[in-house]
Amino acid sequence: MKRVLDPRVKLLLLILAAVYISIQLSFPIELILVFIYIGPYFLAGLYSLAIMFLLIYFSQLLLSQFLVSHMNHAFVTYILSFLVFGLRSLLPSMIAGTYSIKTTTVSEWIAAFKKLYFPNWLLIPLAVIARFFPTIREDYQRIRQAMAFRGVGTNLWDLVKHPIQTLEYLLIPLLMNATQVAEDLTISSLTKGLSLSGKHTSIVPLKLTLYDWLYVVLAFIPLVLHLGGVYL
Amino acid sequence: MKSIIKSEQVSFQYLHSKAPFLKDINFEVYPGECVLICGASGSGKTSFSRLLNGISPNYIEGNLSGNMHTANLNAGEADIEEYLPIVGSVFQNPKTQHFTVDTTSELAFPLENIGMELDDIRQQIQNKAVSFQISHLLERNIFKLSGGEKQQIAFVSANMLEPSILVLDEVTSNLDQEAINRISKMVKNLKKKNITIILFEHRLSWAKDFVDRYILFEEGKIKNEWSASEFNKITNDELHYLGLRSMNLSPYREDIQEKTNLLTSREKGMLQTKDLEIGYPSHKVLSRVNLNFQSNKIIGLMGENGTGKSTLANTLTGLQAPISGEILWQGKKMSPKQLIKKSFLVMQDMNYQLFSDSVENEILLGSKHPEYLEEVIETLNLSPYRKRHPMSLSEGQKQRVAIASAILSGKELIIFDEPTSGLDYLHMERFGQLLERLKTTKRVIVIITHDEELAAKWCDSIIHLKK
Numbered sequence: 001m002k003r004v005l006d007p008r009v010k011l012l013l014l015i016l017a018a019v020y021i022s023i024q025l026s027f028p029i030e031l032i033l034v035f036i037y038i039g040p041y042f043l044a045g046l047y048s049l050a051i052m053f054l055l056i057y058f059s060q061l062l063l064s065q066f067l068v069s070h071m072n073h074a075f076v077t078y079i080l081s082f083l084v085f086g087l088r089s090l091l092p093s094m095i096a097g098t099y100s101i102k103t104t105t106v107s108e109w110i111a112a113f114k115k116l117y118f119p120n121w122l123l124i125p126l127a128v129i130a131r132f133f134p135t136i137r138e139d140y141q142r143i144r145q146a147m148a149f150r151g152v153g154t155n156l157w158d159l160v161k162h163p164i165q166t167l168e169y170l171l172i173p174l175l176m177n178a179t180q181v182a183e184d185l186t187i188s189s190l191t192k193g194l195s196l197s198g199k200h201t202s203i204v205p206l207k208l209t210l211y212d213w214l215y216v217v218l219a220f221i222p223l224v225l226h227l228g229g230v231y232l
Numbered sequence: 233m234k235s236i237i238k239s240e241q242v243s244f245q246y247l248h249s250k251a252p253f254l255k256d257i258n259f260e261v262y263p264g265e266c267v268l269i270c271g272a273s274g275s276g277k278t279s280f281s282r283l284l285n286g287i288s289p290n291y292i293e294g295n296l297s298g299n300m301h302t303a304n305l306n307a308g309e310a311d312i313e314e315y316l317p318i319v320g321s322v323f324q325n326p327k328t329q330h331f332t333v334d335t336t337s338e339l340a341f342p343l344e345n346i347g348m349e350l351d352d353i354r355q356q357i358q359n360k361a362v363s364f365q366i367s368h369l370l371e372r373n374i375f376k377l378s379g380g381e382k383q384q385i386a387f388v389s390a391n392m393l394e395p396s397i398l399v400l401d402e403v404t405s406n407l408d409q410e411a412i413n414r415i416s417k418m419v420k421n422l423k424k425k426n427i428t429i430i431l432f433e434h435r436l437s438w439a440k441d442f443v444d445r446y447i448l449f450e451e452g453k454i455k456n457e458w459s460a461s462e463f464n465k466i467t468n469d470e471l472h473y474l475g476l477r478s479m480n481l482s483p484y485r486e487d488i489q490e491k492t493n494l495l496t497s498r499e500k501g502m503l504q505t506k507d508l509e510i511g512y513p514s515h516k517v518l519s520r521v522n523l524n525f526q527s528n529k530i531i532g533l534m535g536e537n538g539t540g541k542s543t544l545a546n547t548l549t550g551l552q553a554p555i556s557g558e559i560l561w562q563g564k565k566m567s568p569k570q571l572i573k574k575s576f577l578v579m580q581d582m583n584y585q586l587f588s589d590s591v592e593n594e595i596l597l598g599s600k601h602p603e604y605l606e607e608v609i610e611t612l613n614l615s616p617y618r619k620r621h622p623m624s625l626s627e628g629q630k631q632r633v634a635i636a637s638a639i640l641s642g643k644e645l646i647i648f649d650e651p652t653s654g655l656d657y658l659h660m661e662r663f664g665q666l667l668e669r670l671k672t673t674k675r676v677i678v679i680i681t682h683d684e685e686l687a688a689k690w691c692d693s694i695i696h697l698k699k
Contacts, residue, residue, distance in 0.1 A: 107337040127331070134333055134375055139584065145551050146585035149576045150598040150641065169587045176623050177583045184328035187287055191321045192331065192389065193345035196313050201347050203340045203354070 003043045006212045007112035009219075010100040013037065016219050017093040025226055033222040037095045040215070044103055053095050060088045106131045110194075111202035120195050127194065128185050135181055136174065143173050235260035236397065236428050237284065241298035244279060244288065253279050254452045257298070263396070264426040266419075266442050270434055271449030272475035272656040277432040280449070281401045283307045284430060286315035302397065316342070320390035324402040324654065326382035335372045335385050342392045356392065364388045364418055378537045380411025387418055397428045404435055405654040406580075408537050408682040412438045434656045435477045440464065448474060475658045477685060484688035488534070491687070491694040500563075501526040503548070503645060503676045508557035510540065510547045516555065517543045523695060525676045527644075530667050532687040533680045535697030541680045544697070545647050548678070549575040561644075575645035576638035580653065582630035586622040594622045594633055599640035608636045611669065628659055635666070639673075646670070647678045652686045664690035 005013075020033060034057055041050035064084045067077065109130040113123050147153045153166040189195075238260045245252040254276045261267050271277050282288035283300045290312040300307035303318045323329045332338045336357060343353045361367040366384055374382060383403055390398065400419070404412045416438050423429060423442045431439055446463045448456040456474075458466075468478040478484065503525040511517030517540040525531055533541050546552040548559065550571025559566050561574065579585055588594040591614060596602055609615050612632045617625060622633055631651060638646050652660045660683065667690055671677055681687055687694055 105333055105337075107332045107334070107341075110332075131331060131333075135327075138375065142579065142581065142584045145577070146579065147587075148551065148572050149549070149585075149643075150587070150637070151573070152587070152598055154572075172587055173584050176586075177581070180583065181328050184323065184325060185331060187291065188321075188323065188329040189331050190287065190291055190312050191285055191316070191319075192342040193313065193316045193393075194331070194341075196316065196345050199347040201344050201350060201353065203337065203344065203350060 002045045003211055004103045005040050005099075005215055006206060006208055007100075007104050007108045008116060008206070008208070009212045009215050010096070010104060011112065011116075012216060013096040013219055014093070014100060016223065017096045020092055020222065021089050023223075023226060025222060029222050029225050032225070033092055034095070036218045036221065037092050039218075040099055041095075043211075044099070046099070046102060049098065049102070053091070053098075057088070057091055060084050060091075064088075101133055104130075105204075106134075107202070107204050108206070111204040111206050114200045114202060115206055120197075124186065124189065124194060127189065128182055131185055132178065132181070136178070139174055139177055140170075143170060146173070233262050235301075236263045236303055237261040237430070238299070238301040239283075240300075242280075242283065242300045243297045244283060244294055246279075246292070246294040249294075252452065253294075254283075257454055259447060259454065259457070261428060261430065263428055264423075265444050266423050266429040266431070266439075267445045267447060268431040268433055268436070268439055268443045269447045269449060270432075270436065270476055271455075272434065272658060273654075274451075275449040275475075276452040277449055278401055279452075281321075281399050281430070281432050284397070285319045285321045285399050286310060286312045287321075316346070317393050318395055319397045319399055320393070320395035321399045322383070322386050322390050322401070322403045324405055326379045326386065326406055329386050330374050330382065330389075333374050335374055335377070336370050338374060338385055338389050339370075339392055342389065346393065360388055360392060363421075364391070378411070380407050380414065380537060383407060383411065384414060384418070387415060391422070395427075397430070398422060399430050399432075401432045402434070402654065404433070404438060406650070409684075410536050416441075434475070436471070436479050437477070437481050440479060448476075472657050472661075475656050477657050477660075481684055484684045487688035488532075488684060488694055491532070491691060492696050500524070501676070502562055502674075504560040504563075505548075506558040506560060508547070508559065509555040510543050510552070511555060513555060518697070521557070525645075525678065527674050527676050528671050529677070529692040530671055530690055531676070531678045532691035532694040533678055533697065534682070534687060534694055536699075539697040539699055541697055542649070545577060545649065545678070545680055548645065549577050549647060551577070571645075574643060575647065576634075576641070576643040578631065578634045578638065578646065578648045578651065580650040582627060582634060583623070585634055586630060589621055590619050591622055591625070591633055592618045595636045595640055597637065599637065600642040601640050604640055608639050612636050612666070628655070628662070631663070632666070635670070639670075644674070645676045645678070647680065649680045650682065651679060652681065652683045657685075660686055 025033065038050050038053060063080060067080055067084055106127070110127050113126055118126065147169055152169050153159065159166050239257045242254060242257040243252045244254040257280065269277055269280065279288065282292055283296070284302050286307065288294060289296050289308055296308045302315065305314055305318065330338050331341055339357045339360065340353050343356060361370055366388055369377070369381055369385060374385065377385070404415060407415070419429060420442050431443065433439065444460055446458045447454060466479065468480055471478060501524040505521050505523045508521035509516060509519040510521065521544070533544065535541055543552065547554050548571065550568035553568045559571065586594060588597055595605065595608065609618060612635060614632055614636060617629060622630060625633065652663055655663065664686065667677065679691060
């Protein structure tokens, strides 16, 4: 059976991932962190994504060994060290973020935010943002099609040759559309009482299970190890 | 009888705008009445609808003068939340009014927000699904629904709290006839239950069975008012003169019939399909498609939602490869890649296809014939806007910019996807005239449309897709 973490635990993982970026973890603790974060993928049946992240992580590890011992070309070292060290510290956030987006519906986010007693000024924009991801996926495809008719950004070579330009062609319609969608969604949510004060209920059953509590504990382990000065 | 909606000397001016948008609106609506407010785009319909459901001046801000009463609430004084149990609202765009991603949660959403107990929520969803006949739509992914089904869900969701007033802002403008019929049935049933219904529309024919009164807005003012019996006597021509769509669509339907039969002509077209099979290997949409598209003609592509109009358009423009069969351009077989270079799809949502910071740059982006810039700008009446940001233009102007860029990039096949949905009569006519000019150039022009007036009046032949 597939098991997915409670959205509140996902939020905790996301917040802790941000904390882990800001503190310099020793290598063994980092390794433990990555394994803890990748665990939920297997329980949710997201095997190929999990393997992809692990492959990225281990190639970063391999490259970093190579970089330290063999490289002396300044520019290549600069690029590689960005990929190897910069992106490596972001990896836990990316793992937690991808998992959250992949496994959480908008209703679950809203239910979680309500359970956490988020105030309206935070709840409404967050709910609109959560509602955005599926819309953006649809928009992205339409925009790529429109670009194809104009002969821009149609192949990988364009992206390499004019990365900023291609990105701009993609982002401008995406953002312009987003402002319109955000307004429409906000209006429709207001006419359906999202901003009502008082207790809201939810048909999405949110209950913390043993699995969730286990992950609350696991997520703190790297932090505890780090603060405890354990170097393994 | 006491009125349920009362507008006394209402004027409204948006924040940051120079002139008032609504001026001295006076009228009353009685409980159980169905009133249709019509008028051209920009006449103030949507602005007025927002005063009825509390969105203005609460969320979309502005200066309100006069008294706007909705039941016991007074616009400008009542909070938006107070309108919730009284007014249900459905909006124009089926794509942006659902807050959740599955239908059952969407129906539960307003009930959750008032804190109803879970068992009651489930019961209420079942009851409403039965009474609105949408049980088959429960537990579905909203992104996988058709536009019509999305609008049905929006309609039921607006009725979950059983409001006594319903505000419908151009809810049918993106729908095909069958979907409109389903919405029409829902409205009719609510009318029987004595719900007060305010429709904002410029498409009139679908509502004529249940509207009691018609009110015409023009430039933010009430221009005229008719009872249903008076209004039914107005001819199509008189309606067009007021900028309104036809009440009686039967002459147009006859024309469409005639134009559909024209297609049997054996004349060889610029673009031909031979035993085309389209869709996906796992899900075939249409097979044995043998069509003939001539240049210098406007060809309408009609048919209900789900009959494969979009799939056909995507295949003809090369966005999607056919499963089998051939697409020929002047007798030569074309690959999807070659087709993309030859064609241009003008999407319904213009915002997806504007990329540049000025109209001029937009038109020149990817162009093959920049030397025609002046001429095209002139013909399409774009000269006053050439330095403007394309996103700041009206929908009609954006559409003309897209056409201009299609022409300059030397595209020979131009397909329009629902170009006139949501346009009033005047703007629909303007689009028709534009087509007339476009067809004098050697191009294949195809219009995917549900708009019977557009098809009857401006298309030369019509392809009707059936399941």
